[in-house]
Every structure is written in structure tokens, then in C-alpha cells.
């Protein structure tokens with residue numbers, strides 16, 4: 421007899437966006453994974469849970485971290501509902517249990533929200549049986565929620581990626597129901613009135629994969645305080661001096677080449693990771709940032725290749741080939757001067773999101 425229970429695991433990597441000069445362009449998937457353990461019990465005919473979905477959570481922010489277990493409010497299930505409702509499915513199948521295991525620290529610049537959005541679109545696809553949705557189409561859905569493609573692109577496709585957006589057609593620009601803001605209005609697609617939410621335009625986001633030299637590891641130094649990405653974007657100016665734009669353009673042309681070369685050239689990578697478009701402004705939210713990026717060099721720190729803010733911060737990402745403990749200790753000592761406690765991890769490039777039947 422066919423089983424009435426279906427189980428699968430969605431595994432999505434964390435990410436580090438920008439890698440210095442690649443603001444809203446470059447992303448790197450890294451080896452720390454959000455997991456969704458999903459069970460659908462089709463023998464059930466009623467559910468005691470809203471929208472037929474029981475959400476449970478363990479991991480970062482578990483105690484008092486503000487992660488909602490209401491499927492219409494939780495970012496992950498809200499995104500899945502958005503995908504479902506675009507396909508005329510109002511709720512999860514009877515009865516769905518989504519257990520979230522999340523080791524990715526929240527609001528630290530390691531792409532926790534990007535991973536939640538990517539895992540959420542996969543969840544919508546899987547529970548809805550929407551097998552026609554390709555990775556590229558799922559990227560469109562992600563971009564309706566996170567408007568910058570770098571961290572979701574890395575979490576979706578994996579590896580070291582360059583991402584770019586195709587300008588919307590005039591017809592799509594005229595679709596006033598499409599939220600051109602950072603996030604979908606909550607709840608996703610508006611209150612469930614039974615009306616289909618706005619579907620994403622086709623082919624918004626694109627990506628290209630770059631080589632990554634196998635010797636290079638990513639040391640993430642994670643301060644204990646949070647910087648919401650939205651807040652870290654508010655401090656950025658609307659316009660930039662031409663010299664600063666040119667400075668970044670020169671470095672972004674180098675970065676993928678420098679990080680793909682084996683053996684890595686520390687001087688080239690150090691130069692290629694400098695930025696003038698976001699890090700100088702985010703210093704106001706991350707005490708010690710400027711001192712760290714200006715004082716840590718391959719000449720003073722053996723094994724170091726370059727250092728930057730991870731995503732919108734406050735995590736610092738040091739790329740290195742050796743001496744990870746010494747490099748982390750040095751960066752932690754700068755934060756200690758500001759009475760900020762940190763943890764740290766050595767991470768490696770990761771593959772993109774996977775779904776495994778169990």
C-alpha cells in the first residue's frame with residue numbers, strides 16, 4: 421500500500437555577499453546550512469494548525485529571538501505561501517510539519533534571511549508539487565522578496581557567483597502591485613483574500629559562476645550584536661563621488677580573477693577586496709570596522725589574503741590560506757577594544773540548495 425506520509429529535507433547554505441567591492445553583485449555560498457525537515461501526512465483530514473502547517477524551530481534565536489511559529493508570519497513559510505498562492509493553492513497540504521534547524525546567526529551578514537527566502541521558495545515548490553518551477557524561476561520569486569540578488573543567488577545556485585538583474589520591461593514596471601521595496605508586504609501577497617498575489621516578472625535575476633581557488637578558506641568573525649540589513653542599507657548615500665565608483669569598478673574587475681587563481685596571489689587579492697561604496701558608511705554601525713579593514717594586510721598577517729565586511733555586517737570575513745586562529749584572534753582583539761564579544765568559524769565554499777527525500 422502506498423505510504424500516506426511524505427518526508428524530505430531542504431538544505432540551504434549561508435552566504436557572504438559583496439566580498440568587498442561587489443556590493444549587491446557578488447555572493448559566496450558557505451558551509452553552514454539552514455535545514456528544513458518537512459513531513460506531509462496526507463492521511464489527515466483536518467488540522468489543528470493555521471493553514472494546515474505546524475512550524476517548529478531550533479537554533480539561532482530560538483530563545484527570545486523573535487522567530488514566529490505562525491506560518492503566515494514566519495519569513496520562511498510566508499515565502500512558501502507566496503509561491504503557493506501564485507499557483508492558486510491557498511494553504512499548505514493537510515497536514516504539513518516544517519521543522520526548521522537554523523545554525524545561521526540572525527542579522528549578522530551571513531545571509532540568514534537570504535537562506536530563509538531560498539528555502540521558503542523551495543518549500544512552496546515541493547509541498548505544492550510545482551515541479552515545473554526551474555531554479556531560474558525560483559530566483560525570480562526570491563527577488564520579489566530580497567531585492568538584492570547577491571546573497572539569494574549564492575544560497576540558491578551555490579559557489580562563488582556574480583549576479584545581475586535584467587531591467588524590467590515597461591509593462592512590468594507599470595505593474596504597481598509589484599513591491600519594489602526590500603520585502604513583500606506582510607503577510608506575503610497581502611492578507612489572504614483569495615486573490616492571487618502578484619507573480620514575479622520572468623527572468624529578473626541572472627548569475628554567473630566564478631572559479632574559487634581550493635586553497636582559499638573563509639574565516640568568519642561573528643560579533644554578538646545584530647545589524648538588520650535594512651538598517652545597514654539606510655546609512656548608504658543615494659549618490660557617490662565618481663572617484664569612489666571608479667575605485668570599486670577597478671577592483672570588481674580584478675576580484676573574480678584574483679580569487680580563482682591557484683596558487684592565490686595575496687597582494688592582488690588584498691587590493692581586489694577593497695571597497696568605497698558600503699564599508700566606509702557602515703563603520704557607523706560597526707565599531708572597529710575601518711581599523712580592521714585598514715590594518716590587517718598579508719604583509720602583517722601571514723596566511724591572510726584579504727578582509728572585508730560580510731554582507732551588511734557586522735561579521736568580518738577574512739580570506740586566508742593558513743594561520744586561521746591567529747587571524748581570527750587579531751580581529752577579535754579589535755572588537756574587544758569596543759567591549760564586543762565574538763565567535764568565529766572557518767567556512768568553505770558550499771553547493772547550492774538541495775532537496776533530499778527521506
Ligand SMILES: Nc1ncnc2c1ncn2[C@@H]1O[C@H](COP(=O)(O)OP(=O)(O)O)[C@@H](O)[C@H]1O
Nearest residue numbers: 495522526527528529530531532533536648649
Ligand atoms: N530561518 C529563519 N526562519 C525565519 N526567519 C528568519 C530565518 N532566518 C532569518 N530570518 C529573519 O531574517 C532576519 C534577519 O535578516 P537580515 O536583517 O537581512 O540579516 P541577515 O544578514 O542575517 O540576513 C531575522 O531577524 C528573521 O526575522
Ligand SMILES: N[C@@H](CCOP(=O)(O)O)C(=O)O
Nearest residue numbers: 437444529530531649731732
Ligand atoms: N548586498 C547586500 C547584502 C546583504 O547581505 P546580508 O547577508 O547582510 O543580508 C548589502 O550589502 O546590503
